[in-house]
Amino acid sequence: MSDKYVSHGNTYNGDGSSPDPATSDGGVGAWNDILAIMTAAPIYGTLTGGDTVHVRTQISGTDITISITADKTVLKRGSKDDGPIEWVFDDGTVWSGDSGILTIREDSDCSFIVDEYNIFTGKNKNLKILGNLTNAHHYDYLITKDHTVFREIALETESNTSEYVTKLLLIDQNSHTVFINCLLYERRFYSSGSYPFIDLGSYGSTVYFINCEFKTDFSSIDTPGLIDPNNLGGIIYIIGGKTTGMNSNRPFVRDTNTTWGSLSRVRFINFDLEGKVINSFGKTTDYTTDIYGVNLRNPYNSFYGSQRGFTEWERGNSYPVLNAELPDGTSWSYRIITQDDSVTYVTAPYSAVELLKLYADSPDTKKITVELLINQSISNPKKAEYFIEVGYSKDGGGYQVDVSEIDFTSVLETSSASWDTVSYGGYTYDKYKIELDTSENIRQYSMIAVRLFVGRAKVNDHDYIFVDPDITIGAV
C-alpha cells in the first residue's frame, strides 16, 4: 500500500517511488512511461494491489497526450484482499503548478481496456479518453472489466463528418463498473441502431452512473438510444446526473428487442433527462426488460415500463387529475398504456402500478376504491381486463390479498368521481372505478398495497388510462 508516481516523458525511468525525476534509469524517482506502467510490470520498482499511483497530467505547462493505435490493457494487479490499484490523475497537488489534462488518444480503431481491480480517479475531468479517428468506424473506446471505478474522467468521441460507429463504452459481461462525476460526450452517432453509445455486453453486468453527464452534439432524433440495455440479466443504475444537447424526442434507452436478449433492468433516480426514456419495448412475452425512473427531468416525474406496457407521471402534461396531490400541492395522476395484443391480454395482463397508502385507523374491514379514466375508444372494459389485488397486514397477524372480480362478461362499474377534466389529447374519457371490500380487518399502522392489472391491449397509440394514485379507503 504505497504511493507511486508516473511523470510521463521524463528522461529517465525511475523506480516509481518519488515524484521527482530520476537521475538515472532505475534510480529513485518517477516512472517515465504511463502506458508501460499500466500494461506491464515495471522494469524498475514494484507495483502491487493497494498501491496508489499518482499520474502527472502536465509538464512545464504542457498537457500530456498519449497516442495509442492498438488495444492497450491496464493490468489486473489488485485483489479483494490487497485492494485495487488506484490511478490518481494529479491536479497539481503532487507536481505543484502542473494541473493539466492527460489525454489518452485513440488514433485508430482500438480500445483502452481496464482490467479488474483498477480505480481511475481524476479531478475535474483531467483524464480524457478521446477517439481521434476521422470518418471511420471506431468500436469500444473503453472496455471495462469487473471491479473497476472511474471518477471525474471524460470519455469523448471524435467529430466525424458523416455516420460512422462511435461506440464509446463496453461494459464487460458479468462485471461491476462504477462511473462517478464523469462526462460521456458523444459528438457523432451511428443511426443504424446496431451500435449504441454505451453497451452492456452480453450478460450479468452491473453499471452505476452516478452524477454523470451524457453530452451530445448530435440532435437528430432518428437514432437509437444512448444506452443499450440488451443484456441478459444486467442492471444499469443512473443516479443523479443529466443529459445536455439531447433532442427532446430522442430516446435515452435503446429499444429492447429479442435478438439482443432484452432481459435487463434500467433504473433512473433523480436524472435530468432532456429526451425520452425509450421509444418502445420489444413485444414478446419472453423478454422482460423493465425500466423504472423517479424524479426524471422534473421532481416527482416517474416512469415504469416493460414489454406489456408503461406507466408514467410527467409534470406539466395536463393529465386529468382527481384527488392525489404531491407535497407541493400539485395534483397528479398516472397515465398508463398497454402494448398491443401480441403481448398484453387478459391472461397476460400488464402489472401497471402499485399504489400504497398508510392505514392508521382502528382495525376494521374497508372498502377499497381505485378510480380510473379510460379512453372512450376502449369499449366495454370488462372486470377481468381491469382488476386489482389489494394486500394488507391482517389485524390478527399474517397477510391477506383480496382480488376484485375477474369477470369476463361484466363491464367495469362506472364512477361519478369529480375528475378535473375527462379530456386529454383531443380524446374523451369515461369514468370507472374498481372496488372491493377487504375480507379481513386491516391492521392499524400498516400499508395497504393496491396493484392494478390491465389485460386490455391497446389498439391505438392514444388508448390511455388515467389512474388516481390516492386510493379511497371507505366504510364497507
Added chain:
Amino acid sequence: MSDKYISHGNTYDGDGTSPNPATSNGGVGAWNDLKAIMSAAPTYGSLNAGDVVYIRTKNGSDITVDFGSSNLTCYNVGTVTDPVTWIADDGTKWSGDNGTLTIQFNGNSADLKMGYYAIYKGVNLNWVFENTGGTGHQIDWLQFRFSFVINIKFTYQTQSTNIGQVIGNNSRFLDCYFDVKRGYTSPGNTYATLNTGIQGAPLYVTNCVFDCSTYPENVDNYQLANRGSYGDFSVVFGSKEVNGGVEKKFFTPRTAIYNNGYVHNRACRGLDYGVSVKDRYIIDHEGLTHTTYSIEDMNGVPFDFIKEDGAGSRSWQRGLNVPTLNAVLPGNISWSIKVIPGIDISRSNPMLVYKMNKLYNKTAAKNKITLELVIKDTSNTDHCFDNPKKQDWFIVVSYVDNTTGDIITEISDIDDTDLEVSNTSWVPMISGDVVYGPNTYARYKVSLSTSNNIKENTIVNMVVFTTRGRISIEDYNFIDPDFTMEVI
C-alpha cells in the same frame, strides 16, 4: 362464448350444451369425458374461444379422472382476447353435488401440458391436480401456459429421487395450495415446487400456500425457481410457506456453476416464510450474479423487510432489539436498517445499500445532510470493518435547487481520511457503547453540505453506498433511515 358442461362419467356423451345428462350420444346434455374434452376437439358439439366450461366435481361421490402416464398436450381453444374458462363446479350447476374434482396424472416419465390462454378456476380448492408418479424422474409433470390458475390444489409425488415440478410459463397462480410432499434431495438451482419455466417469463403468485409439512425436514428444497436462467422474475403477493423449516429456502439459490449472469428477480410483498428470515440469508446468492429478492411487509408484519442481491443484505425486523436512533415507523416504533455487505464488496465494487427520501418542508436554504450509522466495533483486530474511511461509506444526495428547479446531485467525500465519529444517542447503549447481541458498535456519520438552497416542499433523496465487505455473516452495520437535514 357459451356455457358448456362436463359431467365426467355420464353414460352418454352429450353435446356439452346442458348440465343435464344426455340421453344418447350427441344429444343435448353434458359431455361425459373430461380428458377427452381437454385434450381434443369434442366429438359432439363444439368448444370455442371464450366459452365457459363447468366441470362437475361430484356425482354422488367425488369425481377423479385419470389423465394417464403418457405425454399429453391439451387442446388449445382459447385466444388472447377470448380465453376459455374452466370452472370446477361447487354445486351451483349441479345442485347438491359440491365435491372435489381430482385430475390424476402419473408424472413418472411424462408431462401434462394444459392449453394456452385459459382460466382454470376452482372454488375452495375443489379442483386437485395430483401427481401419482412413483420413482421416475420427469422434471416437469404439469405445465400451464399463459393462463390464470385460481384456487386449485396441487399434490406432488413423494419420492426423493423425483424432481417433479409445476411450470408456470407466463401464468399467474391465485389462491392455490401446493401440497409439496416431494423431497428431492438434490434440487440444485433450477428445480422447485413451482418454476417460471421459460427464459424471461414472469410468474405471479398471489395468496398461495406452499405446505411443506410432509417432506423431510432436513432436505434442502425450494418453492420457487426460475429455470429460464436469465432475467426471469417472480412476483409474490401475500402467500406463505407452511412448516418450511430452516433448511427449506423459498427461492432457489445461486452457486458457482450458475455464475454466468443467471439473474433472477424476485419481488415479494407479504410473503410469510414461517420462520425468522435470519436463517435464510442470501449467502448462496453472493458474487458476480445479480439475483435479487425483496420481501416487504415480511411475514405479514407491517414494514418488516429484507432485500438481498449479489452485493449483500439489508433488512428490518421489529422485535429483534437492534440499535435504533431517530427513525420512527407509524405506530411509534423505532427502527433501523441492518446492513450486511457481501464478501465481494470492495472499493472497486461498491454496494448500493439503500435509497431513502425525506420531505424538505422548511424555507429554502442550504442544508447539511447527515447519515448516522453504527459499525461493528472490532477493536482494531485487523477485521474487515476496522478503521473505516470516508471512501468506505459515502452518500449521494439529490435535491431540488430553489432557484432553477433543477435536480442537483452531490456526493460526500470519497477519500482515505477517517470516517467522522458521531456522538448520537443510539438505543440501546451500555457504558457509552452501542450494543447488539454480544457485540459493540462504533458510531459514525457521513455528511455533506448542499451547494445550493433546497426548495421547500420537495423531496431530498439519499443513496447510500459502502465499499467494506464483510468476513462473517454476523458482520453487521446499522443505518438510521431518518437522515438529518440541518439548515446552514
